[in-house]
Amino acid sequence: MEYTPPPFFKRGPSLLARLSFYALLSLVLLYADARFHYMEGLRKAIGVVLYPLQRIVEVPGEMISGIGGFFVNQSFLQRENERLARQNLLNAGLLQIQQEVISENSHLRRLLDMKERAVPTSIAAEILYFGRDPFSRKIIIDKGSSHKVEEGSAVVDDTGLIGQVNRAFPWTAEIALITDREQLVPVEVVRNGLRAAVYGTGYDGALDLRFMPVNADIENGDVLVTSGIDGVYPVGLPVAVVSNIERNAAYPFARITCTPAAGVNRHRQVLVLSRLAPLPEYPPAQQKKSKPRKSRRDG
Amino acid sequence: MRSTGYSNLSTEEILLPVRPLYVALTLLAALLLNLMPLTGWVLVLRPDFVALALLYWGIHQPRKVGFLPAWLLGLAVDVAEGSLFGQHALAYSVMMFSAIALHRRVAMFGVRHQMLHVLAILLLTQVIVLAVRAASGDEYPGWWYFVSSVIGALLWPVARFLFTIPLRARRDPDEV
Numbered sequence: 001m002e003y004t005p006p007p008f009f010k011r012g013p014s015l016l017a018r019l020s021f022y023a024l025l026s027l028v029l030l031y032a033d034a035r036f037h038y039m040e041g042l043r044k045a046i047g048v049v050l051y052p053l054q055r056i057v058e059v060p061g062e063m064i065s066g067i068g069g070f071f072v073n074q075s076f077l078q079r080e081n082e083r084l085a086r087q088n089l090l091n092a093g094l095l096q097i098q099q100e101v102i103s104e105n106s107h108l109r110r111l112l113d114m115k116e117r118a119v120p121t122s123i124a125a126e127i128l129y130f131g132r133d134p135f136s137r138k139i140i141i142d143k144g145s146s147h148k149v150e151e152g153s154a155v156v157d158d159t160g161l162i163g164q165v166n167r168a169f170p171w172t173a174e175i176a177l178i179t180d181r182e183q184l185v186p187v188e189v190v191r192n193g194l195r196a197a198v199y200g201t202g203y204d205g206a207l208d209l210r211f212m213p214v215n216a217d218i219e220n221g222d223v224l225v226t227s228g229i230d231g232v233y234p235v236g237l238p239v240a241v242v243s244n245i246e247r248n249a250a251y252p253f254a255r256i257t258c259t260p261a262a263g264v265n266r267h268r269q270v271l272v273l274s275r276l277a278p279l280p281e282y283p284p285a286q287q288k289k290s291k292p293r294k295s296r297r298d299g
Numbered sequence: 300m301r302s303t304g305y306s307n308l309s310t311e312e313i314l315l316p317v318r319p320l321y322v323a324l325t326l327l328a329a330l331l332l333n334l335m336p337l338t339g340w341v342l343v344l345r346p347d348f349v350a351l352a353l354l355y356w357g358i359h360q361p362r363k364v365g366f367l368p369a370w371l372l373g374l375a376v377d378v379a380e381g382s383l384f385g386q387h388a389l390a391y392s393v394m395m396f397s398a399i400a401l402h403r404r405v406a407m408f409g410v411r412h413q414m415l416h417v418l419a420i421l422l423l424t425q426v427i428v429l430a431v432r433a434a435s436g437d438e439y440p441g442w443w444y445f446v447s448s449v450i451g452a453l454l455w456p457v458a459r460f461l462f463t464i465p466l467r468a469r470r471d472p473d474e475v
Contacts, residue, residue, distance in 0.1 A: 013399060015396060018365070018366050018396075019392060019395075019396040021366075022392040023392050023393065026370070026373070026385040029385030029387070029388065029432060030383055030385040030386060032384075033383055033384035033385060037386075043378050046374060046375060046378040050334070050378060050379055053327075053330065054334050054379070056331065057331055057335050116344070129335075129336030130342065131380060132337075132379070132380045133382040134444055135382070135438075135440060136437070140381070167381070174381045202438065202440075229380050276380045
């Protein structure tokens with residue numbers, strides 16, 4: 001007869017077995033998320049459960065800022081009001097000129113038989129908190145897919161491009177900043193229309209302009225704006241200013257560092273721009289190359 | 300003077316039995332602390348409260364708090380941080396394993412030596428997260444990445460004190 005311990009001492013599977021089970025489960029999730037992005041649905045479900053907790057945690061901070069706002073003195077408010085009124089007047093003037101330019105532009109484009117530029121609509125949002133993952137640069141905003149925030153939309157503040165919507169939860173959205181290591185923004189130099197791509201470095205306040213030849217016409221202080229050829233970012237949003245150029249003939253490319261035009265550390269308000277109309281499809285590949293493959297499949 | 304060898308055992312208080320609801324509440328509170336909206340250097344210094352709470356229960360109540368809460372909280376932390384799905388679940392599972400495997404040993408030590416154990420386990424947890432991120436192509440963020448573990452270990456006595464407040468037996472008024 002086999003010896004079994006009395007039920008009194010039963011403890012279920014051994015510690016190592018339990019660890020292996022949960023570790024394996026986690027590894028499967030990790031692999032499915034990193035490689036195939038299968039986990040977005042589950043991630044969203046957990047995001048919905050976490051949302052009330054995130055709002056609860058906001059309360060003390062909001063109370064403190066509310067109390068602080070109560071004690072703002074009148075002269076400060078008056079000064080700010082004056083400043084904003086002046087700025088509003090200035091912007092209104094610029095806007096009137098721009099209206100004329102827009103109508104003229106669309107007229108010219110029609111004359112030249114070119115596609116009209118889409119004007120994106122925008123959704124105002126507020127930054128809830130900064131991403132806590134030390135490996136990436138992200139922020140969370142308080143508008144989500146229920147407010148028609150779409151994944152892939154561009155996010156700007158009053159001075160330029162901040163980033164792109166990475167994941168849209170029902171009531172919040174995760175934004176990957178342009179300084180994130182995995183972000184890439186197609187830009188052009190305002191001065192001469194030279195096109196390039198800006199890469200995030202993973203550090204605040206620094207962007208890389210990569211793969212520019214050593215003799216490329218780029219100078220310190222050049223303003224980079226989105227070129228819009230990717231179909232993701234609207235045309236002409238300020239992205240960065242070139243801050244440092246190292247031209248070393250030993251390397252094929254120049255080392256160009258830029259400073260982002262916008263900074264998320266200043267204001268809490270951002271604008272989410274709607275996605276543009278999809279670009280026309282790529283022309284089909286040449287028929288000759290696909291023919292032998294087709295015949296092989298048939299035979 | 301008390302003899303140092305047995306002082307920890309003799310001063311160990313007799314606590315009330317732990318109810319599952321209390322454990323759940325402390326873990327929820329830890330998750331709320333983790334969700335606090337912080338920026339800048341405070342974010343760097345912020346310890347992982349969820350890990351600390353799980354570690355406390357893993358060491359003190361290994362029969363009541365097992366792998367499942369650790370794993371589920373790991374998933375919640377992953378979603379809140381926007382990191383890879385499952386990296387904290389994996390790290391917390393390994394942390395729970397080391398906590399349960401070491402719980403008899405850790406209980407034998409005084410607070411200062413317990414802090415060293417906690418530091419080692421928290422560092423192990425962070426190294427696992429680091430390894431997962433390195434495998435998916437991210438770079439080492441810098442030495443400050445490990446500061447939060449040190450802060451977490453320094454908070455261990457505070458956590459021990461706070462967790463046992465509701466568990467201390469009411470002083471009997473008839474007792475002299």
